[in-house]
Every structure is written in C-alpha cells, then in structure tokens.
Amino acid sequence: RKVVIDLVKLREAEGPEAEMVTRYMSIIQVKRQDFNGRVLTIRRDDLQALAAILGSGVEETIPRLDELGLLFQPDAD
Amino acid sequence: RKVVIDLVKLREAEGPEAEMVTRYMSIIQVKRQDFNGRVLTIRRDDLQALAAILGSGVEETIPRLDELGLLFQPDAD
Numbered sequence: 001r002k003v004v005i006d007l008v009k010l011r012e013a014e015g016p017e018a019e020m021v022t023r024y025m026s027i028i029q030v031k032r033q034d035f036n037g038r039v040l041t042i043r044r045d046d047l048q049a050l051a052a053i054l055g056s057g058v059e060e061t062i063p064r065l066d067e068l069g070l071l072f073q074p075d076a077d
Numbered sequence: 078r079k080v081v082i083d084l085v086k087l088r089e090a091e092g093p094e095a096e097m098v099t100r101y102m103s104i105i106q107v108k109r110q111d112f113n114g115r116v117l118t119i120r121r122d123d124l125q126a127l128a129a130i131l132g133s134g135v136e137e138t139i140p141r142l143d144e145l146g147l148l149f150q151p152d153a154d
C-alpha cells in the first residue's frame with residue numbers, strides 16, 4: 001500500500017501534528033516542483049521520518065495519519 | 078542534474094548495454110505502472126546499480142549513457 005497524503009484535507013486540518021506534516025510535505029513538493037495540490041505520494045522510507053516528527057513508532061504512523069484524516073481515500077468522492 | 082532516460086532512443090538502440098538498460102528501466106516502469114513511454118527519470122541512487130550493469134565506475138555511468146545516446150535532451154526536438 002502506498003502512503004498517499006490528501007493535500008486538500010491537510011490544508012483544512014489544524015493542530016501541531018498537521019502543521020508538522022504540512023512542513024514535511026512542503027519540502028518534498030518543492031524538491032520535486034510537484035504542485036498538483038491534490039495528493040502527494042511519499043516513499044515507504046519516509047515513514048521513519050514522519051514517525052519521528054509525530055513522536056510515534058513507525059508502525060503507528062499510518063494509523064495516526066488516518067486518525068488525523070490525512071490519508072487520501074480514492075473512493076471517498 | 079536528474080538522470081532522465083529517453084525511452085524512444087532506448088527502443089531504437091542496439092547492443093548488449095542497451096538491452097541491459099532496457100531491462101532495468103522495464104522493472105522500474107512496471108513497479109510504478111508508469112507507461113508514459115517517452116522519458117523515465119530514475120534516482121541518483123540507481124546510478125550504482127546501472128554502473129554494475131554497464132561494468133563501469135559510478136562516475137562513468139552518465140557519460141556512458143550519453144555516449145549510447147540514451148539521455149533525454151530537452152532541447153533536441
């Protein structure tokens with residue numbers, strides 16, 4: 001399963017964790033010059049960095065992103 | 078500088094090195110489901126694997142790909 005972040009939901013999210021995820025995603029968007037603005041798929045390896053940012057274990061990172069409503073749901077619209 | 082392979086030129090190229098580069102690119106294309114068919118940009122880290130395939134040092138890989146005519150030239154058409 002790929003880690004696909006919903007950038008629309010990320011912009012609407014509030015709180016310190018959402019802010020940190022926003023900052024991490026911005027760095028990747030700028031490195032790529034990827035301004036599609038809807039979704040951003042990151043590397044499996046990035047879960048390690050996100051876990052450190054969110055203060056969770058690597059295996060809790062995807063559930064935490066899901067709880068925050070930040071994972072892209074392809075069938076949700 | 079990104080390593081951008083010209084897939085049109087790769088299809089026209091002949092010889093054992095071109096065949097090995099073709100095989101390596103196919104693996105990446107299938108992993109990504111990326112069938113744009115024109116260009117494929119690979120990771121800097123992949124130069125190590127390509128060097129092993131081409132039997133060159135890592136620093137000679139880009140010049141070798143260039144000699145083989147496989148690097149995408151944005152202003153060439």
Ligand SMILES: Nc1nc2c(ncn2[C@@H]2O[C@@H]3COP(=O)(O)O[C@H]4[C@@H](O)[C@H](n5cnc6c(=O)[nH]c(N)nc65)O[C@@H]4COP(=O)(O)O[C@H]3[C@H]2O)c(=O)[nH]1
Nearest residue numbers: 028031032033041042043046079109111118119120121122
């Ligand atoms: N579809 C696809 N294409 C891939 C993949 N890996 C590399 N590429 C392609 O290869 C280019 C160079 O990758 P890089 O040398 O690792 O250099 C990358 C890398 O250092 C960093 N980067 C970009 N996206 C990510 C990401 O999601 N996570 C991390 N950790 N770094 C990233 O920014 C540099 C530039 O990125 P791009 O402009 O996107 O340029 C990327 C992209 O066109 C992949 O798994 N799937």
Ligand SMILES: Nc1nc2c(ncn2[C@@H]2O[C@@H]3COP(=O)(O)O[C@H]4[C@@H](O)[C@H](n5cnc6c(=O)[nH]c(N)nc65)O[C@@H]4COP(=O)(O)O[C@H]3[C@H]2O)c(=O)[nH]1
Nearest residue numbers: 002004034035036039040041042108109110111112113118
């Ligand atoms: N801009 C952007 N769009 C995203 C991202 N993640 C998902 N998508 C969207 O969802 C499809 C699947 O993306 P993928 O898993 O990265 O899989 C992609 C990717 O591996 C590769 N690809 C497509 N365009 C590029 C590109 O400009 N550069 C590189 N390096 N790879 C690309 O081809 C595959 C198929 O692409 P598509 O079906 O045309 O379209 C993409 C795109 O519409 C993202 O981080 N940024």
Ligand SMILES: Nc1nc2c(ncn2[C@@H]2O[C@@H]3COP(=O)(O)O[C@H]4[C@@H](O)[C@H](n5cnc6c(=O)[nH]c(N)nc65)O[C@@H]4COP(=O)(O)O[C@H]3[C@H]2O)c(=O)[nH]1
Nearest residue numbers: 002032034041042043044045105108109110118119120123
């Ligand atoms: N060595 C190498 N392996 C490659 C390359 N392209 C794809 N792969 C492998 O194939 C998996 C799926 O790639 P994707 O569909 O493009 O799906 C990718 C893509 O949508 C995005 N991504 C990762 N790195 C980059 C990057 O540097 N630039 C861009 N634009 N997107 C990236 O994150 C998704 C998941 O990445 P991973 O978990 O790393 O998982 C990647 C990686 O294991 C490549 O050029 N070189």
Ligand SMILES: Nc1nc2c(ncn2[C@@H]2O[C@@H]3COP(=O)(O)O[C@H]4[C@@H](O)[C@H](n5cnc6c(=O)[nH]c(N)nc65)O[C@@H]4COP(=O)(O)O[C@H]3[C@H]2O)c(=O)[nH]1
Nearest residue numbers: 031032033034035041079081111112113114116117118119
């Ligand atoms: N993971 C993911 N990332 C995406 C996707 N579409 C675009 N991107 C990201 O957004 C950047 C800009 O894409 P672009 O200008 O639409 O358009 C791209 C595209 O038209 C073309 N291109 C270059 N390399 C590739 C490649 O490996 N595959 C594909 N399909 N197109 C590529 O050149 C431009 C610059 O490409 P990049 O340097 O790779 O830089 C890409 C890549 O980092 C996607 O579907 N998935």
